[in-house]
Amino acid sequence: MSDKNRIKIFIADEHAIVREGLKHVLAATTDLQFGGEADTGLDAIRLLRKARCQVLLLEIALPDRSGIDVLKQIRKDHPDLAVLIFSQQREEQYALRALKAGAAGYLGKQCAPAELLDAIRQVAGGLKYVSATLAQQLANHVGEDHLAPPHESLSDREYQTLTMIASGKTVSNIARELSLSVKTVSEYRARLLVKMQLKNSAELTHYAIRNRLVE
Numbered sequence: 389m390s391d392k393n394r395i396k397i398f399i400a401d402e403h404a405i406v407r408e409g410l411k412h413v414l415a416a417t418t419d420l421q422f423g424g425e426a427d428t429g430l431d432a433i434r435l436l437r438k439a440r441c442q443v444l445l446l447e448i449a450l451p452d453r454s455g456i457d458v459l460k461q462i463r464k465d466h467p468d469l470a471v472l473i474f475s476q477q478r479e480e481q482y483a484l485r486a487l488k489a490g491a492a493g494y495l496g497k498q499c500a501p502a503e504l505l506d507a508i509r510q511v512a513g514g515l516k517y518v519s520a521t522l523a524q525q526l527a528n529h530v531g532e533d534h535l536a537p538p539h540e541s542l543s544d545r546e547y548q549t550l551t552m553i554a555s556g557k558t559v560s561n562i563a564r565e566l567s568l569s570v571k572t573v574s575e576y577r578a579r580l581l582v583k584m585q586l587k588n589s590a591e592l593t594h595y596a597i598r599n600r601l602v603e
Contacts, residue, residue, distance in 0.1 A: 396423030400432035429458035493517030554596030
């Protein structure tokens with residue numbers, strides 16, 4: 389198969405060893421090829437403007453910004469680019485949010501190489517890809533009569549603040565990591581506490597652990 393007929397894959401992941409491993413997996417195929425890489429969200433956004441790729445493999449946990457934020461920007465810049473989230477984050481934490489934000493699929497890094505290749509081909513063909521576990525979660529949301537859990541009412545940034553606080557990070561830590569002001573992060577914290585009817589960070593942390601939103 390000629391190069392122009394092969395599916396080009398762009399990889400956005402902080403870890404060089406992951407990127408190199410993915411290149412090795414792609415190199416063993418006849419219909420897929422490596423098309424570029426980035427180790428930060430900003431670089432992914434910048435480099436994708438020049439790369440002519442059909443699929444983006446995107447990690448949620450990037451060093452400079454949330455993969456969800458990167459996903460939203462890339463969907464605006466490249467509406468025809470299929471974005472497959474390939475992440476170390478558990479599906480129950482971010483998969484539904486990623487799909488709602490425009491991802492074509494979500495796959496955990498514990499998957500077998502064959503499953504990853506199948507997922508890439510599927511989203512490149514214009515279809516959605518979800519694992520059996522995620523498919524069950526989606527099925528459970530169909531026709532629900534009961535109220536959704538409180539954390540599902542949060543915005544993406546509020547949810548991110550929740551998980552970071554529950555992981556033991558202070559408001560100052562979060563502000564520095566997200567390149568936001570302490571005041572802005574404090575406002576996110578205040579809003580999510582109101583929405584979830586919680587009193588303080590201790591209750592928030594207990595809720596996140598009970599609902600398996602953090603490790």
